[in-house]
Amino acid sequence: MAPPVPAIQTTRLTKRYRRNTALSDCSITVPEGSISALIGPNGAGKTTLLRLLCGLSEPSAGTALVLGASPRQAPESLAQVGFLAQEMPLYRRMTAADHITMGAHLNVRWDGQSVRDRLRGLDIPLDRAVGTLSGGQRAQVALALVLAKRPRLLLLDEPVAALDPLARRHFLATLTEAVAVAEGSLTVLLSSHLIADIERVCDHLILLAASHVQLCGETDELLAEHQILVGPKKDTGPIERAHTVVQATTTGKQSTLLIRLGGPLLDPAYQAEDVSLEELVLGYMGAAAPAAYAGLGPADPAELTGEER
Amino acid sequence: MTWVVWRYYRAQMAIALALLAAFAAVELTTGLQMASAWHSLLRTCSATAVNGSGNSCSGGSIIGFLGNDMRVLSVLAPAIIGILWGAPLVAHEMETGTATFAWTQGITRSRWLLAKAGWLLLAAAVWGGAVSALVTFWSGPVNAMRGDQFDGNFFETQGIVPIGYAVFATALGITAGALLRRTLPAIAVTLGGFIGIRILLDGLRPHLMPAVTTITSLTSNWSPPGISWVLGLNVINKAGQIVSYSGFSSTEVDGLPVSALPQACQKLVPAGYASGGNITSAPRGNPLGPVQSCLQSAGFRQAVTYQPGWRYWPFQGIETGIYLLLAAALVAVAWYAVRRRDA
Numbered sequence: 001m002a003p004p005v006p007a008i009q010t011t012r013l014t015k016r017y018r019r020n021t022a023l024s025d026c027s028i029t030v031p032e033g034s035i036s037a038l039i040g041p042n043g044a045g046k047t048t049l050l051r052l053l054c055g056l057s058e059p060s061a062g063t064a065l066v067l068g069a070s071p072r073q074a075p076e077s078l079a080q081v082g083f084l085a086q087e088m089p090l091y092r093r094m095t096a097a098d099h100i101t102m103g104a105h106l107n108v109r110w111d112g113q114s115v116r117d118r119l120r121g122l123d124i125p126l127d128r129a130v131g132t133l134s135g136g137q138r139a140q141v142a143l144a145l146v147l148a149k150r151p152r153l154l155l156l157d158e159p160v161a162a163l164d165p166l167a168r169r170h171f172l173a174t175l176t177e178a179v180a181v182a183e184g185s186l187t188v189l190l191s192s193h194l195i196a197d198i199e200r201v202c203d204h205l206i207l208l209a210a211s212h213v214q215l216c217g218e219t220d221e222l223l224a225e226h227q228i229l230v231g232p233k234k235d236t237g238p239i240e241r242a243h244t245v246v247q248a249t250t251t252g253k254q255s256t257l258l259i260r261l262g263g264p265l266l267d268p269a270y271q272a273e274d275v276s277l278e279e280l281v282l283g284y285m286g287a288a289a290p291a292a293y294a295g296l297g298p299a300d301p302a303e304l305t306g307e308e309r
Numbered sequence: 310m311t312w313v314v315w316r317y318y319r320a321q322m323a324i325a326l327a328l329l330a331a332f333a334a335v336e337l338t339t340g341l342q343m344a345s346a347w348h349s350l351l352r353t354c355s356a357t358a359v360n361g362s363g364n365s366c367s368g369g370s371i372i373g374f375l376g377n378d379m380r381v382l383s384v385l386a387p388a389i390i391g392i393l394w395g396a397p398l399v400a401h402e403m404e405t406g407t408a409t410f411a412w413t414q415g416i417t418r419s420r421w422l423l424a425k426a427g428w429l430l431l432a433a434a435v436w437g438g439a440v441s442a443l444v445t446f447w448s449g450p451v452n453a454m455r456g457d458q459f460d461g462n463f464f465e466t467q468g469i470v471p472i473g474y475a476v477f478a479t480a481l482g483i484t485a486g487a488l489l490r491r492t493l494p495a496i497a498v499t500l501g502g503f504i505g506i507r508i509l510l511d512g513l514r515p516h517l518m519p520a521v522t523t524i525t526s527l528t529s530n531w532s533p534p535g536i537s538w539v540l541g542l543n544v545i546n547k548a549g550q551i552v553s554y555s556g557f558s559s560t561e562v563d564g565l566p567v568s569a570l571p572q573a574c575q576k577l578v579p580a581g582y583a584s585g586g587n588i589t590s591a592p593r594g595n596p597l598g599p600v601q602s603c604l605q606s607a608g609f610r611q612a613v614t615y616q617p618g619w620r621y622w623p624f625q626g627i628e629t630g631i632y633l634l635l636a637a638a639l640v641a642v643a644w645y646a647v648r649r650r651d652a
Contacts, residue, residue, distance in 0.1 A: 054413055057651030073417040073648065083413040089406030091317070098316060105312045107415035149415065 005068045007032040007153050007187035008053060013062035015048050022048040024211045025062070030204065032152075033184035035176075037198040037219075038191035039281055040208035041289070046191040047086065049208070050155045053189070054083040067152055079108055082151035086158045088142040092131030096124065096141050100148070107149055115144040118174065136167025143171060147178050156190035160197060168194075172201050195278045207281060209288035219277065226280055229257040231270035238267065247283045258283040310416065310424035318429070321393065325436060328389075333443055340447035347450035379444070383465035386440045387433075387478035388503055394429050395482020396495035399647060403490040412652055422647045426483050426640055430476050437475030441467055458621050459538035461511065468625040473632030478503045480636035480643075487643040510631065515540050515616065517627045522614045527601050529611070535618030547608030574603035 008030035015023040023045035030036050038046050051057045052064055055071035055078070064070060067080055090099060096119055100112045119126055124137045133141065139159065146154065156175075160168040179186050189206075192198055198205070205222055207215035215222055226246070229239070233255045236245060244260040258275065265272050275283075399422070402408040412418050445467040457463055464470065481502050486495040520540050525531040533539060543551045570578070577599045616624070 051652070056409065056412060073419065075415050075417065078413065078417070079415045081413070083409070085406060085409045087406045089408075089410045091407055091410075092405070093320075094316065102313050102316065103414065105310060106411075109415070 004032055006030055006065075007034070007067060008189065009065045010049075010053075011063050013049070013052060013064050014060050015045070015052060015057065016060040021211055023052070023208075026208070026211075026213050027062075028206050028213055028216045030187060030189055030206075032187050034204045035179060035188045035190070035202045036204035036206060037202035038189055038206050038208065039193070039195075039198065040191075040214075041285055044208040045211045046208055047157055050083070050157050050189070050191065053153075054081050054155050056083070075108060079149065080152045082146035082149050082154045084142055084146050084154075084156045084159055086161065088139050088159075090130045090138060090142060090145075093129050095127050095129055097126040099130070099141065099145055100126075103145055103148055109150050111148045111150055115141075115148045118144045118147075122170070134167075136163050136170065139163055139167065139171055140174065143174055147174075152185060152187065154186060154188045154190075156188065158191050158193070160192060160194065168197065172197060176201060195281060199277050205277075207284050209285050212288070214284045214288060215280075223275060223277065223280060225261055226275045226283075227259055227261060227265065228273045228275050228279060229259060229265075229270040230273065231255060231257075231267075234269070239270075242266075247287045310420065311428070314425055314428045317425075318394075318432075322432070325390070325393075325432075329436070329439055332440065336443040336447045340443075340449075343447070343450050347453070379448075379462040379466050382440070382444065383461075383471060383474060384504060384507060386471065387437060387474040388500055390433050390436055390475060391478030391482040391499045391503055392496045394433065395479040396486045396499050397492045398425055398429060398483045398486055399643065400486030400490055400492040400495045403652075404492060408652060418647050418652075419644060422487075422644055426480075426643065429483070430479055430636070430640070433475040433479040434472050437472040438469075440475075441469070441471035444471075458536050458618070459616065459624070464514075464621075464624070465511075468622070469629045470625055470632070473629035473636075474503075474507070477506070477632040477636045477639075480639040481506075484639040484643040484646075487646040506635070510628070514624070514628065517624055518616065518620060520614050520616055522612050524610045524612050527605050527609060527611050531613070533613060533615045533617065536621075537618045538616040538620075539613065540616065541612075541614040543612045543614070545610050545612045551612070552609070570600070570604065571607045574600055574607060577603050 006029045008028065010026055010028050013023060013026040014021065026045070026049060038049065040046055048057070052059055053066055053071060055066075055073065066077075069077060071077060071081065091102075094102075096115070100115050103115075104110045104112050116126065119141065122137075122140055124133065124140055130138055130141055139162075143159070159175075160171055163171060175188065175190075179188060190202070199219075203219055205215060205217065205219045206213065231254070233250050233253050236248060236255070236257065239245060239257065239259065243262040243265075246258040246260060248255060248257045250256075257270075258279065399408070402411060411421055448463065448467060452458065452463065452467075465474075478499065482495060482499040485498040485502070486492065489495045489498065515538070521533075523531070523533065524545070527544070546552050
């Protein structure tokens with residue numbers, strides 16, 4: 001049996017703008033049917049990557065394969081990919097019902113009834129201008145509309161960033177339900193800053209920082225591959241030879257190392273701990289942070305949370 | 310896509326129709342008044358008498374309706390829709406982000422643009438045609454009296470050129486918006502560009518077809534037949550070179566410097582005339598008669614350069630065609646920008 005074609009496969013994907021490089025040598029693989037999280041500090045290139053994948057912009061170098069083909073301006077290609085931009089743009093003066101009719105005119109495959117059912121279930125009025133709805137309701141309308149295309153790939157750019165915790169929960173519930181109903185034929189790639197949400201919803205992780213890919217893989221595997229070592233401050237040479245030290249911080253006589261395992265841990269001087277998703281993400285982000293951040297030398301990775309935005 | 314365009318623009322279409330209705334009300338009421346005044350004049354006076362001024366038959370009161378500002382309408386009417394429909398077509402959707410919504414549905418950006426632009430350009434053509442039809446009806450009596458059909462106040466507000474202007478202004482707005490991606494700068498470029506191109510092509514109008522030059526004797530009273538567009542009245546010498554512009558008088562040689570006259574003819578110029586170096590006017594009778602006869606026999610002639618009256622519709626057609634071609638080129642640029650540039 002041939003290996004399944006990944007939903008997304010990019011090779012050294014690069015996007016340069018006039019003055020800066022937004023994305024550099026990005027090679028990632030997203031398996032079909034997964035819910036993947038795209039994490040990284042602001043300006044890391046998350047939005048750029050998503051826009052390249054849905055064909056809204058063209059790469060400067062490298063290739064992107066989306067559902068086995070490069071994203072292009074063709075109806076059959078557009079029909080398979082749903083994209084939700086961060087601002088959830090909708091026509092403010094039009095009603096949800098108008099948007100449903102519009103979708104029916106603009107798409108070959110369109111399930112308008114699903115939008116109506118979903119919005120009625122959430123008590124969202126179909127006949128009011130969407131500009132007068134709350135942010136959470138608007139996000140639900142936008143998500144329902146993008147799902148009505150019955151896409152095989154859903155790209156969501158910080159869909160829950162502007163929502164309150166309850167609206168966020170409802171939004172993610174709608175999303176996971178849609179994935180469950182699709183039974184493996186829907187792949188989701190969503191960018192977010194909220195690690196708790198990612199932990200609950202996503203099974204894959206892509207970490208972008210400083211326009212480069214730092215991590216890409218299944219969340220559980222990535223967590224199992226990393227350990228936090230706490231031990232006396234001493235030469236880390238032997239550790240570095242056997243493993244990859246992602247981030248090292250020292251406080252007083254004690255040093256804390258985030259390592260990617262390269263084999264069995266042998267040094268009994270260190271106490272090994274499993275790493276949490278938050279520690280993993282912040283460790284990589286901290287390591288890739290500019291020197292000015294490094295100079296601040298946060299001993300506790302949690303302190304980075306404030307710097308992240 | 311048709312439904313989408315209709316849903317998006319129905320409010321603006323209603324506003325445009327209301328504006329058009331208000332304009333039609335003004336044009337029809339004053340136009341009918343003018344027409345009835347004109348017909349009652351014709352019952353008692355001949356058309357040629359009406360054409361004159363200062364007599365009881367003069368149609369001056371009718372002409373009074375028409376200021377010399379009709380030309381402003383030929384800038385305003387197209388500019389309004391270029392600004393309101395053209396400029397925001399792409400730019401507003403990029404500003405509000407709804408372009409991302411539209412461009413990730415199941416149709417290509419090309420189709421999206423061509424459908425929207427196509428319907429709007431059609432609406433612009435209808436708008437231009439309706440305004441022109443109203444003005445043409447309204448101006449009926451004035452047209453008959455004045456007959457300056459090539460004058461900007463007439464030529465640019467009637468016939469088919471207003472359609473060309475409206476379509477061009479809208480296309481310019483669409484393209485400016487597609488390139489600049491912001492509505493306000495696009496509006497500024499549309500307004501400036503439209504006025505600039507209008508000034509340029511208005512200046513080009515006398516040369517749309519090669520002008521006709523008729524050479525007559527200096528003493529003849531000849532003028533081009535029909536309602537023609539006289540571009541120049543010149544005195545030419547034996548070699549056919551223009552020696553001076555003589556104004557509109559055919560009985561005098563106004564403006565022709567005495568020093569430019571042949572020696573033999575200079576002698577015939579009355580003494581008092583040469584004082585200013587120019588022959589300016591005749592005090593009594595026609596003391597310049599001998600000078601003119603002398604010039605005539607020396608080979609001097611009057612040259613009238615003009616566009617014949619029958620060229621009115623060819624000129625309308627050519628000018629409309631130029632604006633429609635420019636509009637097509639602009640839409641092609643917008644199409645390229647929307648298709649190829651990153652959203």
